[in-house]
Amino acid sequence: MDSILTLLGAGLLQSFEPLNLAMIFLGCLAGLFIGAMPGLGSVNGVAILLPVTFLVPPTSAIIFLAALYYGAMYGGAVSSITLGIPGASTAVATVFDGRPMAQSGRADQALMAAAIASFIGGTISVILFTGFAPPLALFALKFGPQEEFALMLVAFATFIGLGGDDIPKTIFSILIGLVLAAVGFDIISGQPRLIFFGMVEFQRGIEFLVLAIGIYGIGEMLWTLEHTKGAIQMHKVEFGLKRIVKNLGQVKKYLPTTLLGSVLGFFVGTLPAAGATPAALMSYGLAKSFSKDGDSFGKGNVSGVAAPEAANNAASTGSMLPMLTLGIPGSPTTAILLGGMIIWGLRPGPLLFAESPDFVWGLIGSMYVANFVTVILNIALIPIFIRVLAMPFSILAPIIFVLCVVGVFATTDRMFDTWLMLLLGCMGYLMRKLNYPVAPAVLAIVLGPLTERSLRQSLISSQGDAMTFLERPISLVCILIAVALVLFPVISNILRKRKATLKAAE
Amino acid sequence: MSVRTAELFMAIAMFLASLGLMWTVYSDGLAIGWVAGRGPGSGMWPFWLSLGMALASLWTLWRWYTGVTPESRNREAYIDPDTVFMVGITVVLIFLLLLLSNIIGLYFSMMLFLLAYVRGLGRHGWGVTAGVVLGMPVATYMLFEVALNKYLPRGLPVFESIFMRIDDFRYSLMY
Known part of the structure; x- marks a missing residue:
């Protein structure tokens, strides 16, 4: 415990270094604005701005991106409440009560509740993170390639079992991500693979960022263009010091749901594929079930805003736990962060705690600081957000498209990749319209090389004996969990049908 | 084009793309199985995953045919x-x-x-x-x-x- 506190203290000191503090400030600010923009969330912000972070050392870069991730979770509530459009999918549940509150002239109360609940959710989750991360990383040090591969299976199986999307389409999405990750020279034999149409550009492989920016930059903006048609109507918000003080006094009304949402959000966030959106929805559902006036939910109950906001912030921290300790991202945003870490020359996973303690503890320390910075910025900047949100989409969209093109080129130095980004973005948009989930593909392209390497290393060391995965206890447990996750939708479907049949018979 | 037709076309396109990937691996002469003394061939990973993609596409086609997916019952325009x-x-x-x-x-x-x-x-x-x-x-x-x-x-x-x-x-x- 003492060593954790010492390391945390060092991390906090590191986060107070001028450059890192500036990164926290800028990240929170950028995140708040990106999160507040309809159609843009943390994942888009992190994907589009990742190339910019090559300017600073890795620790400062991840601090900036983590602060952005955090800020976006806060910012998502602003457009959910004032526009009735979730800034990101993570803020969908905030619309349910935030919108009716704004319509009845209580937008300021909803915005304050969202900010305070996000702060509580963020703080609780960071404390949980500090407690859980070191022992988990220590445990993960026992992992060999078999365990690594089995763990990857769990990550992919979670998307199938808990993702809630069409199963064959989810499987397809995972597999295409893994195949795209295999393009280029084989890491073991050195042979070129999948060089489409003989184009030499494919020999270097497909950078995960090309797919991520294509899908979350181009594809997402096309999706938003289609759904908003560029026309957004905003509600009037009255905001002043007196109202802030008055709203602060109402915290006790939604404190229990906020605490519950924070703990729930953290643990749901740690599951790959689950992430902040289901965490927020589950927290909203629980708050409604436990509330004495559950009927008022959906009609402007302040707890209906606080519960999902606490959960989505807590989940964003939770999703970093498997990323840093196991090398498995808990959300699409952390998948991109993980890719960034590889670009910066770091090896995500349990060894990171031993090899780069400055990096890990600097990041953890910055989370504490970012939480304070974001809540202050959020409340102080609400009037400015509201003005910026009034910015027409016909100005915002082309700026983002240009940033996507420049970001991809700056990362790979090839125009070819910008063409590929456009192609993948359009494909992602068209497939998403048909309910093909895109997040598993991004996760898979990031984890693909590691998954293939661990599988092949395991098979080589066991002379091709696949039983090696079942003979090692941790690997066996992971595989059983993966199988259970894959079977979960099938079994729950059978149970649902049986229940319906029994009901009909009655 | 309706959403229903689009889902059919997309599934067929993805099925054909998966076959194309398998063919690319095969025609490049990459080993898709165990290579004695060297371990799994370099084509093993992309080949079998592409086969999985093809099977997932066939599954989607079956679900389209039986009207299980919401998209297969949706007659609205795919893109207005x-x-x-x-x-x-x-x-x-x-x-x-x-x-x-x-x-x-x-x-x-x-x-x-x-x-x-x-x-x-x-x-x-x-x-x-x-x-x-x-x-x-x-x-x-x-x-x-x-x-x-x-x-x-x-x-x-x-x-x-x-x-x-x-x-x-x-x-x-x-x-």
């Missing part, structure tokens, strides 16, 4: 005319942005793209248009070229020479 215009013109403009980047450079191409979007599509006033059209390339130049030392495409020599002068001016100020 308004979307075709808005999304279509956006994609065309990005296409031109990339195409012209090789000729006139990314900066000038970006300016034309922003002009077309903000003034042409958004119908904003000249003041706003000028702010975005000039502000974005300047911000990009400052961030990527000055701060990050990342040189963006500058097009044919005649356009490149313009940036050489800007660079010279910058260096004269900096050093």
Whole structure:
């Protein structure tokens, strides 16, 4: 415990270094604005701005991106409440009560509740993170390639079992991500693979960022263009010091749901594929079930805003736990962060705690600081957000498209990749319209090389004996969990049908 | 085209693409099984995953045929005319942005793209248009070229020479 506190203290000191503090400030600010923009969330912000972070050392870069991730979770509530459009999918549940509150002239109360609940959710989750991360990383040090591969299976199986999307389409999405990750020279034999149409550009492989920016930059903006048609109507918000003080006094009304949402959000966030959106929805559902006036939910109950906001912030921290300790991202945003870490020359996973303690503890320390910075910025900047949100989409969209093109080129130095980004973005948009989930593909392209390497290393060391995965206890447990996750939708479907049949018979 | 038809076409296209991937691995002569003394062949991973993609596409086709997916029962237009215009013109403009980047450079191409979007599509006033059209390339130049030392495409020599002068001016100020 003492060593954790010492390391945390060092991390906090590191986060107070001028450059890192500036990164926290800028990240929170950028995140708040990106999160507040309809159609843009943390994942888009992190994907589009990742190339910019090559300017600073890795620790400062991840601090900036983590602060952005955090800020976006806060910012998502602003457009959910004032526009009735979730800034990101993570803020969908905030619309349910935030919108009716704004319509009845209580937008300021909803915005304050969202900010305070996000702060509580963020703080609780960071404390949980500090407690859980070191022992988990220590445990993960026992992992060999078999365990690594089995763990990857769990990550992919979670998307199938808990993702809630069409199963064959989810499987397809995972597999295409893994195949795209295999393009280029084989890491073991050195042979070129999948060089489409003989184009030499494919020999270097497909950078995960090309797919991520294509899908979350181009594809997402096309999706938003289609759904908003560029026309957004905003509600009037009255905001002043007196109202802030008055709203602060109402915290006790939604404190229990906020605490519950924070703990729930953290643990749901740690599951790959689950992430902040289901965490927020589950927290909203629980708050409604436990509330004495559950009927008022959906009609402007302040707890209906606080519960999902606490959960989505807590989940964003939770999703970093498997990323840093196991090398498995808990959300699409952390998948991109993980890719960034590889670009910066770091090896995500349990060894990171031993090899780069400055990096890990600097990041953890910055989370504490970012939480304070974001809540202050959020409340102080609400009037400015509201003005910026009034910015027409016909100005915002082309700026983002240009940033996507420049970001991809700056990362790979090839125009070819910008063409590929456009192609993948359009494909992602068209497939998403048909309910093909895109997040598993991004996760898979990031984890693909590691998954293939661990599988092949395991098979080589066991002379091709696949039983090696079942003979090692941790690997066996992971595989059983993966199988259970894959079977979960099938079994729950059978149970649902049986229940319906029994009901009909009655 | 209805959503139902689009789902069918997409599943068929993805099935064919999966077969294409398998064929690419096979025709490149990559081993898809165990290579004695060396371990799994380099084609094993992409080949069997592509087979999985093909099977997942067949599963989707079966679900389409039996009407299990919501999309297979949806007879509404896959892309309505308004979307075709808005999304279509956006994609065309990005296409031109990339195409012209090789000729006139990314900066000038970006300016034309922003002009077309903000003034042409958004119908904003000249003041706003000028702010975005000039502000974005300047911000990009400052961030990527000055701060990050990342040189963006500058097009044919005649356009490149313009940036050489800007660079010279910058260096004269900096050093």
